[in-house]
Amino acid sequence: MDQKARELASKVCPWADESEDETEMAARLFDSALPRDERIGAYRRTLAARVVASDRVAGSSSGGMTSWVAQRLLEEGHVDGIIHAGYASGQNLFDYRVSTTVEEILGNRKSMYYPVSFSEVLELIRGDGRRYAFVGVPCFVKAVRSLTSVDAELDKQIVFCLGLVCGHLKSAAYAESMAWQLGVKPDAIEQVDFRIKNPEAGSRGYQFGVKAIDADEFASSSPFNLVGGSWGHSVFQPNACNFCDDIYAETADVVFADAWLPKYESDWRGHNIVVTRSEIVDQLIEAGIAAGLVEAEDLEVDAVAKAQAGNFRHRRLGLRVRLMDDIKAGKWVPRKRVEPGYEGISAERLGVIRQRRHLSAESFGLFERAKKIDDLSVYIRGMAPLIAAYDRWSRPSYVKRAVGKLKRTFWSMKRRIVE
Ligand SMILES: Cc1cc2nc3c(=O)[nH]c(=O)nc-3n(C[C@H](O)[C@H](O)[C@H](O)COP(=O)(O)OP(=O)(O)OC[C@H]3O[C@@H](n4cnc5c(N)ncnc54)[C@H](O)[C@@H]3O)c2cc1C
Secondary structure, X not given: OOHHXXXXXXXXXXXXXXXXXXXXXXXXXXXXOOOEXXXXXXXXXXXXXXXXXXXXXOOOOOOOHHHHHXXXXXXXXXXXXXXXXXXOOOOOOEEEEEEOOHHHHHOOOOOOOOOOOOHHHHHHHOOOOOOEEEEEOHHHHHHHHHHHHHOHHHHHHEEEEEEEOOOOOOOHHHHHHHHHHOOOOHHHEEEEEEEEOOOOOOHHHOEEEEEEOOOOOOEEEOHHHOOOOOHHHOOOOOHHHHHOOXXXXXXXXXXXXXXXXXXXXXXXXXXXXXXXXXXXXXXXXXXXXXXXXXXEEEOOHHHHHHOOHHHHHHHHHHHHHHHHHHHHOOOOOOOOOOOOOOOOOOHHHXXXXXXXXXXXXXXXXXXXXXXXXXXXXXXXXXXXXHHHHHHHHHOOOHHHHHHHHHHHHHHHHHHHHHO
């Protein structure tokens, strides 16, 4: 690679110091009159919302608003296609694709906690004279925005970016390790479903499912009953995610999250938190509410941030610690929007942050070894002491757990009375 190409690559890489940070990029992209919150970025409207039709929302991860907005952008002629992740054939279970019909959008829903790449898809669409909406996690949206800032052709074509709030990415080992625990070895997986909704539980009660090649049905379990199923453990998280500080996809025109607030968690069908930064998206949602297709409530910005409290602890507080730890160890660290440091962080929190990073890094080697000698117990036994140490640091106090349970019970009873 020559010097010029290297400079260009650094300009579009979301992790390189030479690329804009999310605040700089958002200032370039969005109306400067929009209010801005340091936690969620610029915003027009902040909502809790879901698609009303229960049979439809059952096939989405949360409230179904991501695929609904994508569908409406297509139907209203704002775009000719949606660039998003979908089911793949071949070696990968999922990959980026282009959907140009509502059927294709609806056939490729739910969260794909799996490594996907959009490079081939962008090469495919570049210069075809059509307009697209891109769907991706925050760093992917940032990468696309950087690319369109230096590529005039793609800039004309990618006219909307839809963000997905992200806790961290996962390698393929996440799906493989959970499937294996359900009796399906990595090379026997036909399909996985990370978000099977459970009408008997709240929205947090979803299951992980796997279908083996030649099997008729999915085997499934609560991810919490599987080693690595808790997102707090961050198994198989790429190291880059240790350096991310963008929770609400601050460079996207609209971003969708799970509504992790007690009021919405009591409803198994799921709700989204939605932060909009586009007038067109606002109009589509407003029209959906008026037509009775979307149920929505405005939310305070504090509630929006609270719904991702754990994510903020990991991404902002945790990032300060990881940066400082690496600087002290003499390692290079990227330019970030948080200051490295330990001030004001309790010993327990420091323990959680460091043990999570350790656990995350160790998970890769342990699973690799398990695969090599075809013995899952190498992974399970290796993870046990790491998880036990993490749980000792992170266990919430009895009072905190009791208050959380009380809130969920209250909202669940209220919902039953109303319905
Ligand atoms: C890796 C990852 C981590 C996440 N972490 C969190 C978190 O910590 N907290 C939180 O609140 N929410 C998180 N989410 C978002 C959440 O899981 C839901 O995806 C989101 O709420 C949208 O739900 P929905 O019902 O609106 O989407 P649906 O109606 O089910 O539609 C989902 C849309 O997203 C697309 N999509 C799914 N996965 C990917 C992907 N990997 N790359 C590109 N497009 C994709 C699909 O193609 C589809 O168009 C994460 C999502 C991903 C992919």
